[in-house]
Amino acid sequence: MKKMIIASTSTVFGSGYLDYLLPTLELHFKGVKTLTFIPYARPGGISYDEYTSIVKKAFSIINIDVKGIHEFKNSKEAVLNAEAIFTGGGNTFELVNQLYKNDVLAILKQVLEKGTPYLGTSAGSNICGVDMKNTNDMPIVYPPSFITLGCIPFNINAHYLDPVAGSTHMGETRETRIKEFHVFNETAVLGLREGSWLSVENEKITLQGKHTARLFQQNKKPLELESGVVVTL
Amino acid sequence: MKKMIIASTSTVFGSGYLDYLLPTLELHFKGVKTLTFIPYARPGGISYDEYTSIVKKAFSIINIDVKGIHEFKNSKEAVLNAEAIFTGGGNTFELVNQLYKNDVLAILKQVLEKGTPYLGTSAGSNICGVDMKNTNDMPIVYPPSFITLGCIPFNINAHYLDPVAGSTHMGETRETRIKEFHVFNETAVLGLREGSWLSVENEKITLQGKHTARLFQQNKKPLELESGVVVTL
Numbered sequence: 001m002k003k004m005i006i007a008s009t010s011t012v013f014g015s016g017y018l019d020y021l022l023p024t025l026e027l028h029f030k031g032v033k034t035l036t037f038i039p040y041a042r043p044g045g046i047s048y049d050e051y052t053s054i055v056k057k058a059f060s061i062i063n064i065d066v067k068g069i070h071e072f073k074n075s076k077e078a079v080l081n082a083e084a085i086f087t088g089g090g091n092t093f094e095l096v097n098q099l100y101k102n103d104v105l106a107i108l109k110q111v112l113e114k115g116t117p118y119l120g121t122s123a124g125s126n127i128c129g130v131d132m133k134n135t136n137d138m139p140i141v142y143p144p145s146f147i148t149l150g151c152i153p154f155n156i157n158a159h160y161l162d163p164v165a166g167s168t169h170m171g172e173t174r175e176t177r178i179k180e181f182h183v184f185n186e187t188a189v190l191g192l193r194e195g196s197w198l199s200v201e202n203e204k205i206t207l208q209g210k211h212t213a214r215l216f217q218q219n220k221k222p223l224e225l226e227s228g229v230v231v232t233l
Numbered sequence: 234m235k236k237m238i239i240a241s242t243s244t245v246f247g248s249g250y251l252d253y254l255l256p257t258l259e260l261h262f263k264g265v266k267t268l269t270f271i272p273y274a275r276p277g278g279i280s281y282d283e284y285t286s287i288v289k290k291a292f293s294i295i296n297i298d299v300k301g302i303h304e305f306k307n308s309k310e311a312v313l314n315a316e317a318i319f320t321g322g323g324n325t326f327e328l329v330n331q332l333y334k335n336d337v338l339a340i341l342k343q344v345l346e347k348g349t350p351y352l353g354t355s356a357g358s359n360i361c362g363v364d365m366k367n368t369n370d371m372p373i374v375y376p377p378s379f380i381t382l383g384c385i386p387f388n389i390n391a392h393y394l395d396p397v398a399g400s401t402h403m404g405e406t407r408e409t410r411i412k413e414f415h416v417f418n419e420t421a422v423l424g425l426r427e428g429s430w431l432s433v434e435n436e437k438i439t440l441q442g443k444h445t446a447r448l449f450q451q452n453k454k455p456l457e458l459e460s461g462v463v464v465t466l
Contacts, residue, residue, distance in 0.1 A: 013401035044409060045416030091413055093372075133372050138410040139326075139379060140366050140417050146375045159404040168246035170427055171392040176277060177371040180324055183278030184373050194403055 001115035002151060003028070006128050007197035008158045008209075010089050010121035018058040018121075020195065024208070026062045029084050029117055034065045036072075036082035040098035041090025041123040055088060075102045082116055089122025089158075092135035096127065097143040109149045122158045125198075129155035130187045134178065152198070152205055153188075154233060160191030160214060175214075175222070182218040188233050189216040190225075198231065205231040234348035235384060236261070239361050240430035241391045241442075243322050243354035251291040251354075253428065257441070259295045262317050262350055267298045269305075269315035273331035274323025274356040288321060308335045315349055322355025322391075325368035329360065330376040342382045355391045358431075362388035363420045367411065385431070385438055386421075387466060393424030393447060408447075408455070415451040421466050422449040423458075431464065438464040 005021070005028055012020045029035065039051035052068035059066050066086075072078035079085065085108070087095070099105045112118050120128055126135050127148040134157040163173040172180070178189050192198070196209035207213050207225050215223045217233065225231060238254070238261055245253045262268065272284035285301035292299050299319075305311035312318065318341070320328070332338045345351050353361050359368050360381040367390040396406040405413070411422050425431070429442035440446050440460050448456045450466065458464060 009403050011403055013403060042413075042416070043405075045413050094413075094417070133374075135372065136404060138367060138369070138414060139372060140410075140414040142366075142379045146372060159402065161402065161404070169392065169394065170242050170244055170246060171369060171394070172276075177373075180275075180278050180327075181371060181373040183275070184327070 002112060002200050002202050003115055004112060004118040004120070004128065004151060004200035005197055006125040006152070006156060006192075006200060007119070007121045008125065008160065008192035009194040012195045016058070017054055021119075021197070022058075022062055024197075025059075025119065028119070029062070029064055032064055032084040032117065034067055035059060035084045035086055036069055036078055037066050038069050038085065038087040038095075038099075038124070040069075040102075041088055041092065041095035043088070043090035051088060051090075055086065069102075069104075075104050076107050079104050079107045079111055082111065084117040084119075085111070086119040087121075087124030087127065089124055091140055092123040092126045092132050092137045093139050093141050093143055095123045096132050096146070096148060097141045099127070100144045105149065109151065112149065112151050125156050125158050125192070128152055131155065133181060133185060133187075134189050136174075152200060154231075155187050155189045157189055157191045160193045175216075178216045182216065186218050188218070190214070190231065191216065196227070207231055235345060235433050235435050236348055237345060237351040237353070237361065237384060237433035238430055239358040239385070239389060239425075239433060240352070240354045241358065241389075241393065241425035242427040245428045249291070250287055254352075254430070255291075255295055257430075258292075258352065261352070262295070262297055265297055265317040265350065267300055268292060268317045268319055269302055269311055270299050271302050271318065271320040271328075271332075271357070273302075273335075274321055274325065274328035276321070276323035284321060284323075288319065302335075302337075308337050309340050312337050312340045312344055315344065317350040317352075318344070319352040320354075320357030320360065322357055324373055325356040325359045325365050325370045326372050326374050326376055328356045329365050329379070329381060330374045332360070333377045338382065342384065345382065345384050358389050358391050358425070361385055361433075364388065366414060366418060366420075367422050369407075385433060387464075388420050388422045390422055390424045393426045408449075411449045415449065419451050421451070423447070423464065424449065429460070440464055
């Protein structure tokens with residue numbers, strides 16, 4: 001019964017917040033009056049209120065009201081009773097930290113498995129995977145665990161970037177980092193480029209958007225998946 | 234009595250492993266016959282033996298023999314009795330994980346405070362700071378803690394990169410990430426560009442190499458430090 005959109009980014013270059021996704025979200029959240037927003041990832045360290053007001057503005061275009069999870073007395077009940085849920089991007093370490101601190105990870109998984117419509121962008125997409133071990137974020141806080149929702153059977157690398165041809169920088173490429181991950185872990189990783197998203201209908205996971213995505217599996221050559229294909233491991 | 238070199242990278246573009254640092258290392262490690270190498274960070278997932286042989290080859294040029302910490306029966310005694318120590322780059326999460334698992338973090342701090350000459354590059358430099366919360370690495374393993382050596386009173390961001398002018402990528406810049414860090418933490422952060430290093434003589438920390446470095450302090454404007462200056466907070 002899962003009904004999720006797992007997007008690489010909230011914003012593509014040159015357009016406004018969530019703009020490129022709005023037509024998709026209008027269908028995805030059809031009939032939803034109020035969406036519950038999880039602002040824990042705090043991009044740029046902005047407050048929960050500031051972040052929620054940005055999201056409120058974007059969703060007003062498709063006539064959906066937005067309420068931040070922090071505005072509810074009881075965060076677990078907020079998740080349990082939500083018509084729809086959106087977890088925004090920012091820092092994945094702080095997001096996961098707060099999901100544990102507020103004890104909402106298990107209940108979030110439960111309602112998503114039961115079919116509450118969900119949107120994740122960036123950090124909010126990373127948490128849909130088995131664990132957060134493929135985030136690009138800086139570990140600015142120490143969460144109690146790296147284990148996340150496991151609503152899909154692989155991990156997400158959001159904002160996936162191809163190696164830069166002719167770069168003189170000696171830091172690791174994204175592909176090298178994911179290969180290092182596979183020395184220690186078996187979980188597959190999907191590199192989602194900005195402008196791509198996954199549409200999850202129950203166990204069917206479809207790649208959407210204008211780019212291919214790069215699938216990394218342990219001891220296998222990476223695969224480029226075309227937009228429109230069902231992702232299978 | 235500290236005597237440390239804390240370098241942004243082992244390798245600058247277009248030259249061999251440690252090449253640019255060798256003249257400095259020859260002076261720094263004067264009189265040292267055998268250096269103990271900590272290969273725990275495993276760049277690209279290579280084995281401890283493979284990594285140690287790369288380091289052995291580089292140090293042979295300045296007539297220093299190299300032995301990997303994994304070749305000793307007792308890792309704590311290896312650190313305690315080392316003439317000199319080098320921790321190489323790779324993945325900071327795995328490096329810190331193994332320092333805890335092998336229970337050598339405390340003894341490493343102890344010998345460094347007492348004056349055992351040290352070289353760190355990249356991940357091996359990150360661990361010299363208060364904690365590893367400013368690494369750029371992917372969290373491919375979950376270490377028991379993010380707390381590191383604290384041999385210097387601030388954190389290192391190795392391979393520091395300036396924002397790319399005209400970039401269309403929506404992932405955070407390095408500066409944005411460090412600003413987010415300062416929403417949650419007070420520790421200062423020094424962005425060390427590739428080709429720069431810190432020379433630590435007891436409590437005196439001097440910036441070396443051909444680049445400026447960028448110092449980030451909570452609630453202050455970032456500062457560009459010139460090469461040759463003593464770093465003070």
